[in-house]
Each structure stands twice: as structure tokens, then as C-alpha cells.
Amino acid sequence: MNRELVVEPSPHVTGRMTKDLLMKYTFVALCILAAVSYLSWGITSIVLSAISVLVAVALDYLLSLVMKEKGPLNTMSAAVFGLIVALSYTLGIPSPLYVEVLPLTAPMAYVYAAITAAVGMILLKKGQGLLGRKYVNPAATAKLLVFLPFLHEFFLIEEHTLMFPSLTTPITFSGEFSFAVFLQSCFANAPFTAGASPNDVLWTLGVLKLHGWVGGASSIAVIIVGIALILFSRGYIKWRITLAYLVTTALFAFGLSYVYGGDPLLRVAYHLFIGSSIFLAFFMATDPATTPLTGLGQIIFAIGVGVLAIAFQTWGHFLGGAILALIIMNLTVPLLDRVGIHKPFGRR
Amino acid sequence: MTFMLTVKIEERKEKARKVPIEVFPDPETAVILTFQHVGASNAPLVSVGDNVSIGQKIADSEERTSAPVHSPISGKVAKIGDAYNIHQEEFSKAIFIENDGKKRKDKTLQPISESELNNVSTDFLIERVREAGIIGLGGAGFPTHVKLSPPSDKPIKYLVVNACESEIYDTSDERLLIEKTSNILKGVKVMRKILGSPEVIIATKNNKIEALEKLKEAFSEEPETRIVARPFTYQQGDAGLLQKALFGWEVPAGKRSYEMGVIVHNVATINAVAKAVFEGEPLISRVTTLTGDIEEPKNLLVKIGTLVGHILDHFKVDPNDIRKVVLGGVMMGTSIPTTEAPLTKRTSSIIVFSKSKYKPVKRRTDCIKCSKCISACPLHLHPVLIFEAIEKGDIERAKSLHLADCFGCGICSYVCPSGIPLANTICGARY
Numbered sequence: 203m204n205r206e207l208v209v210e211p212s213p214h215v216t217g218r219m220t221k222d223l224l225m226k227y228t229f230v231a232l233c234i235l236a237a238v239s240y241l242s243w244g245i246t247s248i249v250l251s252a253i254s255v256l257v258a259v260a261l262d263y264l265l266s267l268v269m270k271e272k273g274p275l276n277t278m279s280a281a282v283f284g285l286i287v288a289l290s291y292t293l294g295i296p297s298p299l300y301v302e303v304l305p306l307t308a309p310m311a312y313v314y315a316a317i318t319a320a321v322g323m324i325l326l327k328k329g330q331g332l333l334g335r336k337y338v339n340p341a342a343t344a345k346l347l348v349f350l351p352f353l354h355e356f357f358l359i360e361e362h363t364l365m366f367p368s369l370t371t372p373i374t375f376s377g378e379f380s381f382a383v384f385l386q387s388c389f390a391n392a393p394f395t396a397g398a399s400p401n402d403v404l405w406t407l408g409v410l411k412l413h414g415w416v417g418g419a420s421s422i423a424v425i426i427v428g429i430a431l432i433l434f435s436r437g438y439i440k441w442r443i444t445l446a447y448l449v450t451t452a453l454f455a456f457g458l459s460y461v462y463g464g465d466p467l468l469r470v471a472y473h474l475f476i477g478s479s480i481f482l483a484f485f486m487a488t489d490p491a492t493t494p495l496t497g498l499g500q501i502i503f504a505i506g507v508g509v510l511a512i513a514f515q516t517w518g519h520f521l522g523g524a525i526l527a528l529i530i531m532n533l534t535v536p537l538l539d540r541v542g543i544h545k546p547f548g549r550r
Numbered sequence: 551m552t553f554m555l556t557v558k559i560e561e562r563k564e565k566a567r568k569v570p571i572e573v574f575p576d577p578e579t580a581v582i583l584t585f586q587h588v589g590a591s592n593a594p595l596v597s598v599g600d601n602v603s604i605g606q607k608i609a610d611s612e613e614r615t616s617a618p619v620h621s622p623i624s625g626k627v628a629k630i631g632d633a634y635n636i637h638q639e640e641f642s643k644a645i646f647i648e649n650d651g652k653k654r655k656d657k658t659l660q661p662i663s664e665s666e667l668n669n670v671s672t673d674f675l676i677e678r679v680r681e682a683g684i685i686g687l688g689g690a691g692f693p694t695h696v697k698l699s700p701p702s703d704k705p706i707k708y709l710v711v712n713a714c715e716s717e718i719y720d721t722s723d724e725r726l727l728i729e730k731t732s733n734i735l736k737g738v739k740v741m742r743k744i745l746g747s748p749e750v751i752i753a754t755k756n757n758k759i760e761a762l763e764k765l766k767e768a769f770s771e772e773p774e775t776r777i778v779a780r781p782f783t784y785q786q787g788d789a790g791l792l793q794k795a796l797f798g799w800e801v802p803a804g805k806r807s808y809e810m811g812v813i814v815h816n817v818a819t820i821n822a823v824a825k826a827v828f829e830g831e832p833l834i835s836r837v838t839t840l841t842g843d844i845e846e847p848k849n850l851l852v853k854i855g856t857l858v859g860h861i862l863d864h865f866k867v868d869p870n871d872i873r874k875v876v877l878g879g880v881m882m883g884t885s886i887p888t889t890e891a892p893l894t895k896r897t898s899s900i901i902v903f904s905k906s907k908y909k910p911v912k913r914r915t916d917c918i919k920c921s922k923c924i925s926a927c928p929l930h931l932h933p934v935l936i937f938e939a940i941e942k943g944d945i946e947r948a949k950s951l952h953l954a955d956c957f958g959c960g961i962c963s964y965v966c967p968s969g970i971p972l973a974n975t976i977c978g979a980r981y
């Protein structure tokens with residue numbers, strides 16, 4: 203009658219959510235956005251995504267052999283990383299000036315996406331893993347590192363204000379050299395020398411961009427897929443960050459339009475819906491490993507990202523400044539984990 | 551957003567809740583652990599070779615926070631040795647009694663009739679509860695007579711009958727509510743008398759439909775009694791969280807319920823009190839649910855001291871297919887290393903996990919810092935931070951994060967996508 207039984211700690215039932223399942227959900231969500239990007243770039247963005255995922259997954263496998271890792275592979279996690287690298291890649295013309303200097307089109311874009319995925323996998327995913335804690339978002343940091351040689355081309359350079367209309371002046375829809383025309387020339391195809399109607403601009407920003415971040419091609423798609431992912435994953439995604447970021451960005455942009463004048467709607471839509479903002483809000487700023495644990499910490503973090511992103515774009519002429527804002531705020535996470543420790547039950 | 555913040559756990563009670571209580575035959579050998587409660591340990595009152603009868607006290611302590619144990623069968627003390635004690639997770643002293651089949655009854659505890667209840671003293675009733683060896687049968691195992699004698703400067707305003715049975719799988723309390731409703735009513739009357747006629751609140755889940763009907767019927771005449779049926783969650787089965795749900799207040803950390811004027815008792819405990827007072831039967835049997843990966847789950851009235859293996863063999867559970875056996879609920883209960891473990895007063899359920907239905911769901915990976923454990927903890931603790939502090943050996947930090955407040959509900963481990971044994975580690979470091 204005496205039988206040896208398995209002894210395990212309680213609880214003896216467990217929820218169905220696992221890291222792998224969470225990664226699968228995220229991967230599916232990202233795949234939908236990759237599919238949406240076909241509308242803007244055709245096969246180019248699909249190839250870019252495939253290359254990036256393949257590089258990430260292959261390197262994950264090779265590195266696990268080199269580093270003699272025990273246990274099963276995190277293939278799903280590597281695939282998600284590869285896809286985020288591709289979807290945060292800038293394809294096409296973010297500003298007419300940069301097209302000559304930056305690897306924004308195939309085939310150079312494929313090479314640079316592969317390099318970004320490789321750098322991110324080696325240095326930031328596996329490398330940070332050795333430190334015992336991930337300090338910065340791997341995809342965002344890899345992109346910044348790979349594009350570092352080009353950074354002086356579009357960051358804090360006075361003369362570029364000619365091409366990148368200053369955000370410290372009134373920004374309006376109307377006029378030949380208006381901000382709306384600039385946006386259309388960045389994100390839509392036809393030249394808009396004669397001006398751009400508000401509807402055209404809002405369509406571009408909200409529904410379909412033809413250039414810019416692959417993942418941000420359609421803001422409305424990002425929002426729908428992002429919310430679906432949050433709901434499907436039943437609270438395992440740090441939705442407070444997304445919410446607080448979007449609210450901060452909208453309010454801050456709205457405030458700036460009162461300081462500098464112009465059309466508030468245009469400024470708010472611009473800061474919210476460029477790819478680096480909307481895609482980052484749902485899929486990069488919520489990366490669990492590099493964001494705070496406490497609810498209050500997450501909200502402070504998100505406010506920080508929102509404020510810094512707008513600051514870099516407004517006063518630094520850094521289109522896509524959210525990426526740097528995210529990395530800076532990532533570095534504050536060990537500190538933010540110490541705030542927002544709430545009082546437990548019966549001690550309030 | 552509440553649906554994302556509260557963790558709901560599938561109850562898995564559908565089959566067992568419909569199965570009437572079945573009397574399990576007396577065992578050939580009963581193995582009575584001398585120490586089954588929380589408090590001071592007992593010493594045996596009998597020696598090898600002694601003849602004992604049903605309900606005879608066989609081990610006791612002079613300390614106040616203790617409860618005696620009794621022989622569930624009549625027979626001879628064959629051995630005083632060690633048996634596996636699930637509550638200590640090691641072998642401890644037990645009295646082995648061989649059944650002589652004569653069913654001789656000990657007459658020490660004389661039953662009283664319901665009409666006599668008004669004439670007996672509170673002290674008599676408290677003494678009866680103690681002598682009957684009654685402890686918190688919901689699983690806590692705290693001696694009931696201590697809980698029933700709060701300091702005289704703390705009047706009790708509410709007696710809460712915890713009929714939520716929030717543990718997953720367990721249906722033993724639910725069957726008691728259905729089949730022993732009159733006992734519950736009688737037990738409540740006894741407790742009411744002891745506590746100075748507090749208001750009674752019976753808290754149960756609104757999906758215990760049959761139980762709810764029986765309760766409403768039985769308690770219709772009982773004054774100042776409310777039946778509160780709500781979709782209480784698993785977490786709200788805890789006395790503190792149940793009070794928050796019922797009254798809106800939070801029992802301050804470190805204080806006990808009676809300081810809020812509240813006493814919470816489990817239905818099985820109340821049933822045992824009724825049996826002790828009106829039938830003169832000490833706590834020698836209890837209802838336990840045999841369930842899990844079992845075709846036909848059972849609710850069994852089993853003698854305490856019956857070996858788990860004996861019950862499994864009786865129902866022909868394939869011994870080669872048993873992977874794990876958990877006693878006292880899958881969320882907070884403990885798995886036993888051997889089926890030679892005897893049933894205790896606190897064994898509300900026996901849950902069998904088979905090898906054939908086993909599928910590993912989670913593998914242990916590094917924490918991904920999803921913070922789900924923080925949003926899921928019903929006490930608003932920070933499980934992952936406490937866990938990290940314990941892993942680093944920084945027990946002071948763990949204490950400053952109120953490690954000791956954890957009551958081990960297991961929700962943090964349940965939700966963890968990385969399969970980290972948060973609850974187990976935190977509970978293990980509490981003392």
C-alpha cells in the first residue's frame with residue numbers, strides 16, 4: 203500500500219498563462235501589424251520582418267549553444283524580439299532630406315534590420331541576461347546603437363530646422379510650408395506643395411502611413427490590435443503604461459499648442475500617431491522586463507517617456523525621439539521599483 | 551478593469567457537489583496523530599495494550615491552546631509510534647488502534663436536548679467544545695473553544711458562518727449545508743449562546759443553489775440572521791477578506807477578528823459543535839471530498855485516523871497511476887509523500903492527481919517582471935519583491951514588505967507565468 207508520491211509545493215493547480223503563451227499572443231498581434239504593413243510597403247516590409255525574425259531566432263539558437271544554456275529555448279521570445287526590431291524599423295522617407303543618407307529602403311534596409319536584430323540579440327538580450335537584469339529595451343537600444351553613426355544627421359542640428367519645421371512655432375494645416383505639408387511629405391506619397399487638407403493629414407496619421415515605422419503604418423490597427431492583446435492576455439500586459447503614456451502625450455501636446463499657437467488637433471495627432479509613438483506605446487514601452495513593477499512606478503515611467511519624447515521632438519528636432527525617451531526611462535526602473543510600494547491590507 | 555485585476559479560478563466542483571455524503575466503513579486500524587491542531591502538542595493518555603472505546607479521549611494537553619484527540623473506533627492500542635503528519639510535513643507521534651469490531655461507545659460526553667440548551671451554562675458549552683476536541687475544520691486547525699472565549703471587554707457583534715467553501719474542488723462543506731442543515735442551525739444556536747447572542751451572518755457562494763435553499767428554509771425562524779449569497783471569490787474564503795466583503799472594513803494587521811467584534815467559523819466546525827453538544831459525539835469523523843482525477847468523486851464521512859491509502863484502495867484507485875495526492879485543498883493544501891498518511895481533523899479533501907492525466911503546464915523560468923503577482927495579491931502585498939529579498943537573504947527587506955502578513959492563499963504562484971513558487975517560498979520564510 204505504501205507508494206512513493208510526488209511532493210510539490212502548493213498551489214497544486216495553476217493558471218494557464220505562461221511566459222511562452224504570453225509571447226505567442228504578442229507574436230500573433232505583431233504578425234497582424236506586419237501584415238497590415240503590406241498595404242504600405244508591399245512585400246518589402248514582409249521580407250524585412252522575415253529576415254529580422256530569422257536572424258533573431260537563429261542567433262538565439264546559436265548563442266544558447268555557445269553559452270551552453272540549460273533548458274529549452276526561448277524561441278518565441280526571440281521571434282517576438284525579431285519582429286519588434288522589424289516593426290520599429292523606419293522604411294521610406296521620414297523626412298525628404300534623410301533619404302540619401304539613411305538605409306531607409308530595400309535592399310540596404312534588409313541589411314540594417316539584420317544588423318539591428320543581431321546586435322540586439324547578442325548585446326542586449328543575451329548580454330543583459332548575463333547581468334541578471336535587463337536594464338534597457340533591447341529593440342529600442344539596438345536601433346539606437348546601429349543608427350548612432352547617422353544620429354548627427356538628424357539630431358540637434360540647427361540647419362535641419364529648414365527641413366523639419368520647428369515645433370516651437372505655431373503649427374498649422376494651411377499654407378505652402380505648413381507642418382501639415384511636412385507631415386504629408388514624410389508619411390504620404392504625393393507632393394503636397396499646394397497644401398494639405400486636415401482630412402488628408404488625419405487620414406495619413408490615423409489610418410495609413412506610407413513611410414516611417416513599419417509597425418506604425420496604421421495607427422488605428424495598432425490601437426485595435428494593442429487593446430485586443432491587452433484583453434486577451436488578461437492583465438499580463440502593463441496596460442497602465444500605455445494608458446498613461448497616451449494621456450500624457452495628448453495633454454502635453456495640447457498644452458504646447460497653447461504655448462506656441464497653431465492647431466491643437468494637429469499637434470496632438472502628430473505626437474500621438476507617428477509610428478514611433480503609437481507602436482512604442484503599445485508594444486515597446488510595455489516590455490515587462492524593462493518597466494517598473496508597481497502601478498505607480500509604471501505611471502511615472504509612462505509620464506516620463508511621454509514628456510521626454512515630446513521634448514526631444516519639439517526642442518531637439520529628433521523625429522522618433524520616443525525611442526531615446528524610452529531608453530532613458532528604462533534606466534530609471536530600478537529606482538522606480540522603490541516607489542509606489544503600497545500599504546498592504548489592514549495597514550492602510 | 552476589475553476583471554483583469556481579480557483572479558478568478560475555475561471551481562471544479564460540478565461533479566462532486568451533487569454526490570450525497572457516503573459513510574465510509576470503519577478502518578481495521580486507525581492511526582490517530584496526537585497533534586492535529588495549532589497550539590501546544592498533546593501527550594498520549596493510553597498505553598500499548600489498553601482497550602479503548604469509540605469517542606474515548608486518548609491524548610490531551612494541559613495548555614489552553616490545545617484540543618484533545620479521541621479514538622474513532624473501539625479496540626486495542628497496538629502501538630504508539632510515528633506516522634506521517636501532514637501539518638508538520640514530517641513523521642510525528644501517533645496512536646495505532648486495532649479495531650475489535652465491537653463498536654463500544656465511550657459515555658463521557660452526555661448529550662443534552664435542544665430544550666436543555668437554555669439551562670446549561672456558557673462554561674459548560676465551552677468545556678464541551680474543548681473536550682470534544684473541536685478545532686477549525688476549514689483547515690486552520692485553531693482550537694475552537696479558544697476562539698469562542700474572547701476577552702470579556704470585547705463584545706461580539708457578529709457571528710459569521712463561513713459557508714463559502716472557496717477551495718477549488720472541495721464540496722464537503724456544501725454537502726453538510728445540504729444534508730446537515732438542522733445541525734448547522736443547532737450549532738449556530740450553541741455558538742450564539744456562548745457568544746452572547748450576536749447577529750448571525752451566513753456567507754455562502756450564490757452558486758450553491760441547493761444549499762442556499764436549505765439554509766433559507768432552516769433559518770427562516772431564527773432571529774437576527776442574514777444569509778448573504780454572493781459570487782465570493784476564492785480569496786474571499788479567508789476570514790479577513792470575507793469581513794472586508796461583508797462589512798467593508800479591513801481587520802488591522804496583527805489584530806484578530808474578535809477585536810472587530812466578529813467571530814468567523816466554518817460550517818464543518820459548527821456541525822461538529824452541534825454533534826458534540828446534542829449527540830455527545832466528540833470529533834472522531836469528518837466529511838471529506840475524494841476528488842481530482844477520479845471518475846466518480848465522493849463526499850465521505852470518514853473516521854479520523856483512516857489511512858489515505860486505505861480509502862484509495864477501497865475505491866480501487868489504480869495505485870500505479872497515482873502521481874500526487876493532496877490533502878486539504880489544492881490551493882492551500884499539502885501533497886503527501888506516502889499514502890500511509892492518516893486522515894486528520896483538518897482534511898477537508900483528498901485530491902488525487904494521476905500520472906495519465908498529468909501534463910506539465912509551466913516550466914520554471916526567470917521572472918519576466920510582468921507584475922501580475924502584485925496586482926493579483928488579495929492582501930496587496932508585493933510577492934515578487936518579497937521573493938527577491940528572500941532569495942538574496944535580505945530577510946529585513948522581506949519583513950519591511952510585510953512578509954508576515956501573507957496567509958498563503960497561493961494566488962501569486964497561480965498567476966505567475968514563469969512558474970516561480972512565490973507563495974511557497976514566502977510562506978516558508980514567514981517565521
